[in-house]
Amino acid sequence: MSKRFDGKAALVTGAASGIGRATARRLGSEGASLALADINIEGAETVAKVIRAEYGVAVTAIQFDAAQPASCRDMVDKSVAALGRLDVLMNIAGIFDWNHFTDFPDEAWDQIIGVDLSSLFHISKRAMPHLVESKGNIVNASSTAGIKGQAYCAAYCAAKHGVVGLTKSLSIEYAAKGVRVNAVCPGGIATALSDKVTWVETFDIQLLSLLNSKMNGGAMAEPEEVAAIFAYLASDEGRYITGATFAIDGGQLAG
Ligand SMILES: NC(=O)c1ccc[n+]([C@@H]2O[C@H](COP(=O)([O-])OP(=O)(O)OC[C@H]3O[C@@H](n4cnc5c(N)ncnc54)[C@H](O)[C@@H]3O)[C@@H](O)[C@H]2O)c1
Numbered sequence: 491m492s493k494r495f496d497g498k499a500a501l502v503t504g505a506a507s508g509i510g511r512a513t514a515r516r517l518g519s520e521g522a523s524l525a526l527a528d529i530n531i532e533g534a535e536t537v538a539k540v541i542r543a544e545y546g547v548a549v550t551a552i553q554f555d556a557a558q559p560a561s562c563r564d565m566v567d568k569s570v571a572a573l574g575r576l577d578v579l580m581n582i583a584g585i586f587d588w589n590h591f592t593d594f595p596d597e598a599w600d601q602i603i604g605v606d607l608s609s610l611f612h613i614s615k616r617a618m619p620h621l622v623e624s625k626g627n628i629v630n631a632s633s634t635a636g637i638k639g640q641a642y643c644a645a646y647c648a649a650k651h652g653v654v655g656l657t658k659s660l661s662i663e664y665a666a667k668g669v670r671v672n673a674v675c676p677g678g679i680a681t682a683l684s685d686k687v688t689w690v691e692t693f694d695i696q697l698l699s700l701l702n703s704k705m706n707g708g709a710m711a712e713p714e715e716v717a718a719i720f721a722y723l724a725s726d727e728g729r730y731i732t733g734a735t736f737a738i739d740g741g742q743l744a745g
Contacts (some may be wrong), residue, residue: 491684494524494725499573501566502526503556504583506533507632508681512713513720514549515541520721523548525569528583529555548573556583556609556657557601566616576620578724581610581653582631586683588642599645606649610656618669625668627732629723630657632673634739650675654735661733670732672723676740677703678710703740711738 502516504510505526511533515528518541528534531553538549544593550572550720554565570576584606587598621628635649654673661671678684703709719738720729737743 493519493521494721494727495578497518497521497724498577499523499575500525500578500580500724501569501573501576501617502580502582503565503609504528505537505551506530507722508683509676509679509713509716510580510582511537512717513582515544516579516714516717516721517580517724518545518547518549520725521545521547522578523573523651525550525552525572527552527554527565527569529553541640545689548671556613557604559608559612562609562612562635563616566613570617570620575624576617577624577626579614579617579621579626579628580631580720581613581628582720583609584631584683586643586646586686588687589643590642594645602645603649603652606646607652607656610653614656614660614671618664622664622667626726627670627672627728628657628660629642629720630673632657632675632735634675634677634737634742636673636675637735637737637743657735658733665732670723670728672728672731672734674716674719674723675735675737675739675743676711676716677737677742679716679738680710680715681713684710690697703742704744705740709738 500522502514505514506528526534534551538551551596555561593741632653635647636654
């Protein structure tokens with residue numbers, strides 16, 4: 491039986507951990523050859539080894555720093571050189587931090603905007619000619635914080651709203667060229683990133699009330715559940731979907 495990503499080449503950023511790792515495994519299981527890009531090269535290499543052994547697809551691990559524009563461009567070039575083509579770009583690498591607004595360090599603002607928003611500009615810009623050639627697509631990691639305001643994380647919220655704007659703008663600009671661009675907006679997903687968002691006494695707020703999930707007593711979802719959405723949007727089954735923001739949030743955005 492043919493698989494949804496047989497003959498397709500995908501670049502996944504943030505592939506060493508969490509949602510990126512789960513998405514890479516999902517695409518590999520469905521036949522994609524893969525470039526796994528992350529600042530954590532040991533982690534990316536470990537994931538690459540597992541996917542090769544499990545699914546027998548070609549996988550390359552590439553180190554890059556999403557905060558550095560030149561590193562983003564170089565990473566795309568290396569990915570395309572290794573894969574020979576590019577059909578799918580998954581912009582998933584991201585960081586989170588929170589604090590009271592007036593205590594939020596300037597450097598942390600710059601780092602979060604750089605990694606969570608500007609890197610998507612640099613990576614997508616470099617990848618776009620290849621995606622136009624393959625009539626491929628991009629799926630970006632935004633967040634429920636890219637749709638609604640969330641206290642104590644102005645930088646993250648601003649970056650993730652920016653990701654939605656970038657997604658919508660590119661989806662319109664490239665529709666006629668056959669390139670789709672979508673965003674996934676997860677709520678609380680059990681990963682290293684969300685481990686960081688623990689009870690902080692001075693905020694007088696708890697993660698689960700912040701996330702306001704309605705499902706399973708407020709429990710988080712697993713990264714594999716988010717990976718299924720990334721894979722669906724990138725597959726031909728999603729061929730009529732572009733400019734969409736797909737929430738997987740336990741009803742958080744519903745009210
Ligand atoms: N976990 C959640 O609840 C949640 C909710 C909404 C959105 N998201 C988004 O999903 C994406 C994945 O997050 P996750 O939860 O899997 O987190 P994670 O921490 O498990 O994975 C993030 C990956 O990004 C990589 N990374 C970090 N900084 C980098 C840099 N400068 N250059 C290159 N790679 C870098 C990390 O090494 C890591 O492998 C992020 O964009 C995040 O904002 C997560």
